[in-house]
Amino acid sequence: MLDLDMIVNAALEVLSESGLAEFSLGRIAAKLGVKTPALYNHVDSRAELIAQMRNRTSSNIDTAPFLELPWDEALVPWAWSYRAAFTIEPHLTALLAVAPLGPADRSVINNERMIDSLDRGGWPLDEQISVMVACESFIIGSALDSLAGPDNLALPHHPTATNPAEETAQRHFPATPKYLAALQARDARGTVENTLPADTAFELGLEVFIDGLRARLQRLRA
Numbered sequence: 001m002l003d004l005d006m007i008v009n010a011a012l013e014v015l016s017e018s019g020l021a022e023f024s025l026g027r028i029a030a031k032l033g034v035k036t037p038a039l040y041n042h043v044d045s046r047a048e049l050i051a052q053m054r055n056r057t058s059s060n061i062d063t064a065p066f067l068e069l070p071w072d073e074a075l076v077p078w079a080w081s082y083r084a085a086f087t088i089e090p091h092l093t094a095l096l097a098v099a100p101l102g103p104a105d106r107s108v109i110n111n112e113r114m115i116d117s118l119d120r121g122g123w124p125l126d127e128q129i130s131v132m133v134a135c136e137s138f139i140i141g142s143a144l145d146s147l148a149g150p151d152n153l154a155l156p157h158h159p160t161a162t163n164p165a166e167e168t169a170q171r172h173f174p175a176t177p178k179y180l181a182a183l184q185a186r187d188a189r190g191t192v193e194n195t196l197p198a199d200t201a202f203e204l205g206l207e208v209f210i211d212g213l214r215a216r217l218q219r220l221r222a
Contacts (some may be wrong), residue, residue, distance in 0.1 A: 004042045008052050015091045051104040054096050058107035060085040066113040071121035072210050079139055079206055086143035097140055146198040
């Protein structure tokens, strides 16, 4: 017997295995060993299924801080939970980033909490949605970055070099000594602090982003 959870689970598996190009109700039905019409007892369309997938993802995003904290303080725990929810699968991130909200989307409740917090914080009505979307764009970009390997910016090493980093810089990237030094300094700091490069970049970016929003709100009030 099918149920909605089984269908959503199968949809996530198909998306992970085949990517967006092969994501279809037919593929999902085949994954479950049923005919496509059997899915329509639980979802009306592909769009509704995507909405249910978004609901699954959104349930892991913590919007409670918007009920308890000022908007700028609430953004921090919300952003970290949002990023964690979207690092499950890169194809899912890409799918949900472009899929419009549908009638089955409960994630709009999350949006309502954030907008209410921004409104109480004094943000102009015509800027509140833009602030929300700007935050989400930054977080989704960071979620994709976190899916890359921690050494995705590292320079390739020459196989016979006695000092691989120095040899790489001299023979393959002779014009990038500052980039190499900055990369090594970042990695050294990450080793000392036991942090991943993507997490460090997200923390820095989030701090700068919120500082910028505070400064903009002050200018708007002035």
